[in-house]
Amino acid sequence: MSIRLDNIAKHFGNTQALEPISLDINEGELVGLLGPSGSGKTTLLRIIAGLENADRTAQPGKILFGERDVTHVHVRDRRIGFVFQNYALFRHMSVYDNVAFGLTVLSRKHRPSSGEIRARVYRLLEMVKLESFANRYPAQLSGGQQQRVSLARALAVEPEVLLLDEPFGALDAKVRQELRRWLRHLHDELNFTSVFVTHDQEEALELSDRVVVMSNGRIEQIDTPDALYRSPANRFVFEFLGDVNHLEGKVNNAVLTCGDAHLHVDLPDGHEELLLRPHEVRLTQAPTAESHLPVTITAISPVGAEVRVELEADWLAQPWLATVRHTDFEHLELQRGQRLYAHPRHWRRFPESVSKAPEQRHVA
Amino acid sequence: MQRIGDAPLVRRLLITAAVLLSGLFLLLPLVAIFAQAFSQGVSVFWSNVSDYYTLHAIGLTLMIALLTIPVCLVFGVALAWLVTRFDFPGRRLLQTLIDIPFAVSPVVAGLIYLLLYGRNGWIGGWLDSYDIQLMFAWPGILMVTIFVTCPFVARELIPLMQAQGSREEEAAVTLGASGWTTFRRVTLPNIRWALLYGIILTNARAVGEFGAVSVVSGAIRGQTNTLPLHLEQLYQDYNAVGAFACAALLALIALLTLAAKAGLEWRAARREAFA
Structure with missing residues (x-):
């Protein structure tokens, strides 16, 4: 079922938690709401669920599920599945009773027979691979298992919209990875529309069909993960999606100067700030005609597929981070304290004017 | 070291x-x-306890306790629910107001009720014109007892419900449960031990209350005498054995209460260890 938000705003006291927001989510889509804490993403999710009411302003907002206007429909009648950040399992009920809850509270007319409920609960428990845990209590389960119970509980009522609030936030990295893949799989199989909230850009990029990047109660960009990473709409999105190195200085005759560092750039004279990702930094023993950016290695950490190298220099306000392939790392024989030269392969700038598209340059 | x-x-x-x-x-x-x-034997103890006036005092005390508990229960749950589940202006003030009965001396509470509901009082005078008498009758005793005991249940529930948060209730509602179902199947099971504990404390206080009750009851033997008041009268009449027989009864109730409380705490600790 598609979800349409039209002009939804929310304030708590004097703080504007959400500026008027409009958003279309297609049927069967898996959408991530990504943003730092306080960006309004959870508030937005709770408004979609009906756990929070949008402001009633002069032009009140609207929420549509498909063709159905649910703006004033109570949570209990919206027929959504909601997965809470800390699972919110009923602590005094067994796993079985937790999953069965949504079925047992149906009015007698709609309630399936007890045998049917039993069959359905076990089918769900099988799906989340917890059949043998039916009689356990939530406190006896690990975090990942609790989260799976909470998913099964939400799915028991066969919602057409599944909403998840930081579903994997409290889990360790490995379990999180596993559950992510499993959720993606489940989503594709059961074909409901899902919206999840996260502050983890990796999670959002990996799991979503589209990502909604939010900050300060506003939507900064809505795009597919790929488009988001390749062409961020503004500086906030670029900085939020990964590590960023800054190079700030004055441009004079197509040369950007910053202390004893300088870089050839094709830009008009004036103050400039260039941004580049760690993998866009190349390290060499000698400067080139294009760039002269002397740096000193302060830390080296071989993590995963790459080596992360921290760089400092007098002309840098904040240290840079460069990622180097293991082969290059061995080739260059990098060591802590070593002095090298950095070369941007590629950089971006986000001029202050908001409307202007970001500029990107490849350096030869 | x-x-x-x-x-x-x-x-x-x-x-x-x-x-x-x-x-x-x-x-x-x-x-x-x-x-x-028991200084003069069990039979003397027994004859003191089975005295008409003593039995009446016991009956009145139990009746007051039995009426107080449900009122405090409903009041306490409603108040705790209000304070922990909603945010409204004056919430903190309300939380402070709950403690007034603890802060005020019971005698003062009794006097205020006498002033308000007595025959010459503001509300009592008006009620008197309809032939309704609250003070120096059991309704007055009930009123001050409720006043003195009403914070117990709320005080037990508020910290617990604050710690538990409202996520489980929200989960129940998203699953389609009605307000009453949510309360009955989610909220109540989570607070039942605290609730029982609050009831035990309420009962202990309701049975033992002396100060406030002595002001409003008039202590008419066989009519408005509760067990603590009766005890005091017996003692004033130099009937030491009778007084101590009543005291023993009250002490017994206190001991039973303590035992019930300890039992609950032991259960709670066991549940925690199990979970």
Whole structure:
């Protein structure tokens, strides 16, 4: 079922938690709401669920599920599945009773027979691979298992919209990875529309069909993960999606100067700030005609597929981070304290004017 | 290495002091009550207890407690629910107001009720014109008892419900549960032990309350005399055995209450260890 938000705003006291927001989510889509804490993403999710009411302003907002206007429909009648950040399992009920809850509270007319409920609960428990845990209590389960119970509980009522609030936030990295893949799989199989909230850009990029990047109660960009990473709409999105190195200085005759560092750039004279990702930094023993950016290695950490190298220099306000392939790392024989030269392969700038598209340059 | 208080001398001194003080101030009086009550044999004790006026006092006391508990229960749950589940202006003030009955001396509470609801009082005068008498009758005793005991249940529930948060209730509602179903199947099971504990405290206080009740009851023997008031009257009449027989009854109720409380705490601890 598609979800349409039209002009939804929310304030708590004097703080504007959400500026008027409009958003279309297609049927069967898996959408991530990504943003730092306080960006309004959870508030937005709770408004979609009906756990929070949008402001009633002069032009009140609207929420549509498909063709159905649910703006004033109570949570209990919206027929959504909601997965809470800390699972919110009923602590005094067994796993079985937790999953069965949504079925047992149906009015007698709609309630399936007890045998049917039993069959359905076990089918769900099988799906989340917890059949043998039916009689356990939530406190006896690990975090990942609790989260799976909470998913099964939400799915028991066969919602057409599944909403998840930081579903994997409290889990360790490995379990999180596993559950992510499993959720993606489940989503594709059961074909409901899902919206999840996260502050983890990796999670959002990996799991979503589209990502909604939010900050300060506003939507900064809505795009597919790929488009988001390749062409961020503004500086906030670029900085939020990964590590960023800054190079700030004055441009004079197509040369950007910053202390004893300088870089050839094709830009008009004036103050400039260039941004580049760690993998866009190349390290060499000698400067080139294009760039002269002397740096000193302060830390080296071989993590995963790459080596992360921290760089400092007098002309840098904040240290840079460069990622180097293991082969290059061995080739260059990098060591802590070593002095090298950095070369941007590629950089971006986000001029202050908001409307202007970001500029990107490849350096030869 | 030694931790603070590890020195054997300090430890022994502290333990001795604790045992001595609790023996002297807690255990000895308790033993004395029962010793006095039975000092002239079981039959005298029994005849004192089965005295008409004593039986009436027991009956009245139990009736007041039985009526107080449901009122405090509903009031406490509603108040705790209001304070922990909603945010509204004056919420903190309300939380402070709950404690007034604890902060005010019961005698003062009794006097205020007398002033308001007595025959010459503001509301009492008006009620009197309809022939309704609250003070110096059991309704007055009930009113002040409720006043004195009403914070117990709320006080037990508020910290617990605050700690538990409202996520489980929200989960229940997203699953389609009605308000009443949510309360019955999610909220109530989570607070039941605290609730029971609150009831035990309420009961203990309702049975034992003296100050506020003595002001509004008039202590008419066989009519408005509760057990603590009756005890005091017997003592004033130099009937020491009778007084101590009543005291023994009250002490027995207190002991039973403590036992129930300890039982609940033990259960709660066991549940925690199990979970």
